[in-house]
Amino acid sequence: MSDSGGKNRIPIAAKAGILLLAGFVLIAIFADFLAPYDHTSQSRSLPNAPISTVSFADDSGSFSLVPRVFEPKMTDALLQSYTHDPSRSAKVELFAKGYSYRLLGVIPLDRHLFGTDSDEIGLHLLGTDALGRDRLSRLLIAIRFSLIVCTIGAAFASIVGIALGLVGGYAGKIIDTVISGVADAVISLPSMIVILAARVAFPLELPPLTAALLLVGLFTVTGWAEMTRLTRGLVKRTRTLDYITAARISGVSGSRILVRHILPNIARPLLTQATLILPAFLLAEATLSFLGVGLQEPEPSLGNMLAAANDLTQLREHAFVLLSPAIVIALFVLAVRLINTGFTSNEDRKNF
Amino acid sequence: MRIIGGQFVLQFFIRKIVQGILLLLITSAAAFFLLSSAGSDAFTSLRENPQVSAAAIEKLRASYGLDRPVIERYGSWLASAARADLGDSFYYQVPVAQLVLARFWSTAILAFAAIGIACLIALTLSFLNVRSRSRPLSAFTDGIVLVFSSAPRIVISLFALAILVSGAVTSVFWLSAISLTVPLAALLLAQFNQSLQDAMLEDFVRTARAKGLSETTIILRHAFRAAINPALTLFGLSLGALLGGSVIVETVIGRPGIGSLTVTAVRNRDIPLLMGVMIVVSVAVWAGNTLAEVLQFVNDKRLKAQDGE
Secondary structure (H helix, E strand, O other), X not given: OOOOOOOOHHHHHHHHHHHHHHHHHXXXXXXXXXXXXXXXXXXXXXXXXXXXXXXXXXXXXXXXXXXXXXXXXXXXXXXXXXXXXXXXXXXXXXXXXXXXXXXXXXXXXXXXXXXXXXXXOOOOOOOEOOOOOEHHHHHHHHHXXXXXXXXXXXXXXXXXXXXXXXXXXXXXXXXXXXXXXXXXXXXXXXXXXXXXXXXXOOOOOOOHHHHHXXXXXXXXXXXXXXXXXXXXXXXXXXXOOHHHHHHHHOOOOHHXXXXXXXXXXXXXXXXXXXXXXXXXXXXXXXXXXXXXXXXXXXXOOHHHHHHHHHOHHHHHHOHHHHOHHHHHHHHHHHHHHHHHHHHHHHHXXXXX | OOOOOHHHHHHHHHHHHHHHHHHHHHHHHHHHHHHHHOOOOOOHHHHHOOOOOHHHHHHHHHHOOOOOOHHHHHHHHHHHHHOOOOOEOOOOOOEHHHHHHHHHHHHHHHHHHHHHHHHHHHHHHHHHHHHHOOXXXXXXXXXXXHHHHHOOHHHHHHHHHXXXXXXXXXXXXXXXXXXXXXXXXHHHHHHHHHHHHHHOOOHHHHHHHHOOOOHHHHHHXXXXXXXXXXXXXXXXXXXXXXXXXXXXXXXHHOOOOHHHHHHHHHHOOOHHHHHHHHHHHHHHHHHHHHHHHHHHHHHOOHHHHHHOO
C-alpha cells in the first residue's frame, strides 16, 4: 500500500478506510446474524478449544464442496490440549438454525449466516474461551458494543465541546478565560489517569447498561476539551469576518449569529476532529474493560476479551486467537486514520 | 549566554508558577470532591461482610477521619499536602508521597527512554528523507507513520508480552519503552518530517547554500534548529500522554510504575493514593509544559517578541 506511490495513493487509502469502516458498521448492525452461537452460552466440556478442524473431503475421502467440521476431543484436561475425532463430524451449512434473536431489534429470527447441521458439533472459527464460549460470536457482539458506546460518547463529547467552544469564542473575556483555562488543564492531564480516577467515584461492578452509560459519561467529561479548543479558535477567526459584522449591524442576535452563521462555516474541521475522537474512545473503552472496570463479564467487550491474553500460559499456546480483539482494535484505528489522512490530503491538493 | 532579559524571565516564571498552583488546586479539589462525595470508600466492601458490624465500620472510618464533612477533610488534606504530607495509603499502609514518588521515578525513566527512541526514529528518518529526497523512502515514512499511529498501546504491549513469553527478548524495560513509544514516535515523525521539509524552503537555507555549505551541514546546523520548535511543543504534551499510556503498558507487562500504581489504587478504592497520583501527574505535566516553553525560548529568539504584546 505504502509502496504503490503516485498520485492516486491517498484517495485509495481513504477508500480502503471507508471500506473497512463500512465493514465494522455492518458487523455492528448484523452482529447477531453473523455470530453462529449465543455469546453467553457455555460448554464447560470444551474450554479453550482450538480453531475447529475443517475438511473438504467427504466420508469416502473424495473432494466435496460442502466442508465438514470435526468434533474436538480433549487429550489432556490439565494442559487443555485437543485433537479431533475423525469419525464424528458435522456438515457446515449456510443460514443454519441457531439461537433466536431479533434482527435490528425487531425481526424475530433464528437463522445465522453459517453454522453446522448438528447441535453437538460446533464450528468455532476462533476456538472457544476458558468457559467454552464461541470466541468469534463474542468478538462480533463486542465490536457492536464498543462501536455503539464510542459513537454515542463521541457525539456527546462533540456536542458539549462545540457548545462550550462557541460560547468561549464569542462571549466576553471572563467566560472565555475560564472555559479555555479549564479546557487547557483537561487536555494537558493524561486522560486515562483522569478517567480511572473518576471511575472510582462509582461502584466498581456495574450491570452492562449502567456501565455503558457511565463510559459515555466519562468519555464526555474528559473528551470535550480538544473540541472546545478547536471550535473556540475557529470562532475567533470567523467572528472578525465582514459577513458576521454585517449580520451584527443588521441586528441579528448573538446566539443566532453563532448557530446560523458561524457554525455552518466551521463545520468541516469540527467533523474531522469528531472522527478522530472515535478511536481514542474505542481505546479508552478497551483499556477500562481490560482493567475490569468497564463492561464486565459475561457481556463481551474488546477490552475484557483481551484480558484473557494476560494469562501467560494461554498466551503462549493460543497467541493468535487471544490477540484477535487486539487486531480488531488496530484495524478500526487504522480505518479511521486512513479516512482522515486521505481526506485532509485531498483538501490540501484541492482535488476535492 | 544571555538570551532574554532578566525582567522578562521573572515575569515568565511568575506566570508559570501561578498557572501551576491553579492547576494543582483545580485538579486536587475536583478529584477530592468527586471521590469523596460518591459515598463509597476503602471500607465500602466491608459492609458486605456479615462478620463486621456497622458500628465497627463507623469506628474504623472515624479513626481515619472519614466521618467529617468533605470541606473540612479537603482543608486538612490541603494543609498537610502543603507540607508534602499526602497521608497514608489504605492499601499499602505506607506514606503516599514516598510511594508515589518512587513509582513516578520508575515511569519517568521509562518515559525518557520512550522519548529517546521516538526522537531517534523521527530525527533519523526525517534527516534521511530531506537529504536523499527519494520517493520510496518518503512513502516508507508515510507508511511508518500510518502503521505506528494506528497501533494502540494496548495492542503493542500485548504483542510485546507475547514476545516476552516466547523468550525471544527478555528485557522488560526495553519492551515496555518500545510499547510506550510507538504512537508518540509516529506523531513526532510526522511533525518533524513536515517542519524539516518546510524549513528547507526558507531563505536562510538558500543563503547557506549560496555560502557553499554542504547539504548535510545545512540540514543539521540550520534547518534542524528551525524545525525543532513545533516538536518541542509536542514534547510538553507528550509527557502527559506517556504517563497516561503507562497505565496500560505497565499493567500488561507487569512493571511497577505510576500507571500500574493507579490501577492498584482504583481496584482497591485507595483514595489517598489516587489523590497522590493526581498531584504528581499534574506537577509532572506542568513541569513538562514549562520545560518545553523554556527550551523554545532558548532555541527561538523570535518568540520573545511575540510574547511581549
